[in-house]
Amino acid sequence: MNDPSDGTHRAGRPRTDGGADAIDRPDPSEANVDSDVVRLETGLEGDPDGVVRLVLDDPDRRNALSREMADGIVDAIDAIEGSDTRCVVVEGCGPAFCAGGDVAAMAQLQATDLPLEAAVRHVIRNTARCVRRTAECEFPTVAAIDGPAIGAGGALALACDLQLAHEDARIGFGFREVGLAIDSGVSYFLPRFVGDNVARELVFTGEQLDAERARDRGLVNHVYADGEFEEGVREFVERVASGPPIALRASKRLLRDAGGGSLSTAIEREAEAQAAALASQDHREGAEAFLERREPEFSGR
Numbered sequence: 001m002n003d004p005s006d007g008t009h010r011a012g013r014p015r016t017d018g019g020a021d022a023i024d025r026p027d028p029s030e031a032n033v034d035s036d037v038v039r040l041e042t043g044l045e046g047d048p049d050g051v052v053r054l055v056l057d058d059p060d061r062r063n064a065l066s067r068e069m070a071d072g073i074v075d076a077i078d079a080i081e082g083s084d085t086r087c088v089v090v091e092g093c094g095p096a097f098c099a100g101g102d103v104a105a106m107a108q109l110q111a112t113d114l115p116l117e118a119a120v121r122h123v124i125r126n127t128a129r130c131v132r133r134t135a136e137c138e139f140p141t142v143a144a145i146d147g148p149a150i151g152a153g154g155a156l157a158l159a160c161d162l163q164l165a166h167e168d169a170r171i172g173f174g175f176r177e178v179g180l181a182i183d184s185g186v187s188y189f190l191p192r193f194v195g196d197n198v199a200r201e202l203v204f205t206g207e208q209l210d211a212e213r214a215r216d217r218g219l220v221n222h223v224y225a226d227g228e229f230e231e232g233v234r235e236f237v238e239r240v241a242s243g244p245p246i247a248l249r250a251s252k253r254l255l256r257d258a259g260g261g262s263l264s265t266a267i268e269r270e271a272e273a274q275a276a277a278l279a280s281q282d283h284r285e286g287a288e289a290f291l292e293r294r295e296p297e298f299s300g301r
Contacts, residue, residue, distance in 0.1 A: 025300065028052045031079035037063075038072025040079065046234050048241045050086030050300075052139075059094025065152050065184075066102040070130040073156075077137050084300060086241040086248075088137060089233065090160055091144040097169065098153030101127050101184070127152045127184045134159040135185070135256070138249055140240050144233045145169040145220065150208070152184035158193060159185065161252065163220040164236060165211040166229040171219055174206030192259070193218050244282035245300040250274075 028050065029042045041053035054076050056063040063069065080088070092098055134141065134156060143149075143160035149171045157163055157171065165171075173190060175182050182190075182203055190199040194217050201207070211223040224232035240248075250273035257269060277283055281301040289296035 025082060025084040028080050028083040028085040031076075031083055033072060033076040033079050035068065035072030035075060037066070037069050038076050040076050048086075048238045050084060050241050050245070051237055052080055052085050052088050054088055054090045055093055056091070056098055057093040059092075059096070061102070062096035062099035062148070063092040063094065063153070064099045064102045065127045065130065065156070067126050069102075070126050073130040074133045077133050081138060084245075085139045086243075086245050086300070087237050088139050088141045089144050089237055090134065090141060090156070092147060094147075096147040096153070097143070097145045097149040098156050099148060100151030100153045124183045127155075131155050131159045131185045138252070140248055140252060142233070142237055142240065144229075145171065145211075146229055148172075148208075151175055152186075155184040155186045155189060158189040158219070162236075162240075164229075164233050165214060165220040165223045167211050167223055167225050169211045169214070169220075169223075170208045171214045172206065172208030173202050174208065176203070176206045242298070244277070244280070244286060244296075244298040246280045246282055247277040250277055 031040055033040055037058040039055050039057055041055060044053065056069060058064065058069060131152065141160040143157040143163045145157055145163060146166040147169060149157040149169065151173060154171045154173050173182060173186050190202065198217060209217060209219065211220065214220045215223050222232065222236065254269055254273055282298045285298060286296045
């Protein structure tokens with residue numbers, strides 16, 4: 001969707017001198033990723049401060065999750081960890097968001113002397129780790145889906161916190177079309193989005209949903225018409241990025257962890273996170289802004 005610009009950065013991971021919510025966090029523009037198929041973009045015209053674009057840039061292969069692509073995604077998220085990032089937008093370059101697993105690589109592995117089970121595990125680990133790393137990113141993440149998100153590509157989109165779709169986008173989990181069972185976390189994410197029954201339908205039939213039906217099923221948050229997608233994404237992301245960073249990171253952790261525990265455990269975790277948020281400058285600013293009837297200006301401290 002975007003071309004390389006002066007906001008493109010490549011290479012190692014920024015250093016942090018404190019915990020996850022240290023006061024002095026490095027600027028995300030210091031983060032780089034050494035990859036030919038994944039790039040980080042910051043400071044793009046129209047983007048608010050703290051927004052990082054994680055761009056899948058292998059359009060000839062429709063941004064398939066090759067080993068190189070998976071490595072690049074993991075390295076990119078590692079690179080911004082601990083930075084002053086407020087929101088990460090995951091998007092694809094070219095006509096697809098992500099066409100799923102690298103089918104060519106699967107075929108090549110089967111042609112080697114590697115036992116079939118070992119070959120399958122190798123491919124699954126490759127795609128699953130980048131999906132898992134995306135879900136574990138400490139910052140709010142937004143999937144900007146402007147084309148097909150299929151199979152493992154659909155899982156990558158669902159691993160983000162929020163999903164925004166172009167009207168021409170499609171999402172599907174048709175692993176059956178290549179004779180495979182679901183993987184890459186689909187069995188985890190899909191029922192949580194659409195419920196068990198609809199998840200079975202989508203997996204068993206291999207149906208691909210257009211953007212409107214995906215929204216109706218709960219797989220995407222918003223759909224934008226042609227010509228309105230980029231501006232719609234930018235406005236939505238600006239709203240997310242304008243929030244209090246410490247509180248939003250804590251809220252993300254709480255929402256992520258709540259599904260696997262009891263209500264009492266969730267309440268205890270909320271109390272711990274709220275104590276940290278209450279001690280922040282952002283809370284004081286938010287309270288003062290509320291009383292003064294103005295928009296707050298959160299600093300991430």
